[in-house]
Each structure stands twice: as structure tokens, then as C-alpha cells.
Amino acid sequence: MPTTITKNLCAICLVMIAWVGVLRAEETKITVLNPRGIQPPIRLIPMAPRLDNLDGKTIYVVDTKYPLTAPFVQEVYNILKEKYPRTNWVFREKIGSYFDDDPKLWQEIKERGHGMIMAIGH
Secondary structure, three states: OHHHHHHHHHHHHHHHHHHHHHHHHHHOOOOOOOOOOOOOOOOOOOOOOOOOOOOOOEEEEEEOOOOOOHHHHHHHHHHHHHHOOOOEEEEEEOOOOOOOOOHHHHHHHHHHOOEEEEEOOO
């Protein structure tokens, strides 16, 4: 008999503990914001048209001075000059980092260049 009473008391205690847990869970509900936010629409910009050939064209090789890439960019410039001798290759270092604007360089490329290769790192 005492074991039946003990079992019943344990069952009642477990039900009460579960019920209190449910009540507490309902009390502590919070509202959160979506961490993705609202994304602006993507503006699509088409690629520049390709040149038919490089003969007689002026192509700028622009180095953004990404760390430890100067020898690589200079070597690319030298190889292009050797492989395409009828193309005028111009090497320029951009002012600041990749994120900084260099309006004088962009204006020079727009006025004198037919194309540009920009070395941005990785």
C-alpha cells in the first residue's frame, strides 16, 4: 500500500513540475528581429564589351598594392609586354587600398586607355 501511495505522489509531483515548466515557458516568450534585415534590390551592371584585338591598344595594368603581390603584378605586366609587343602596356599603382577612390587614375584610363587589368589580391 505505501508503495502505491508513493508512486501516486511521485506521479502527481512530476505532472505539477511539467505543468509549471510549461507555464514558465509561456511567460518568457520574447520577440526577435530577423537578423538578415531588408536587403536593397541588386543593381545589375553588365560587363564592358570585349576588344576585338589588342593591336595598337593601350591597356593599363593597375596594382592596388595588396600585401605581398607587387612582384607578381610586375611580372604579369612584363609577361604581357613580351607576349603582346604591339600593345601599349601602362603600369600604374593605385592610390590607397582597393576601397579608396583614385579619380585621377580613373580619368587617365578613361581618356587614354582602351582597357584595364586591375590586380586586387587573392
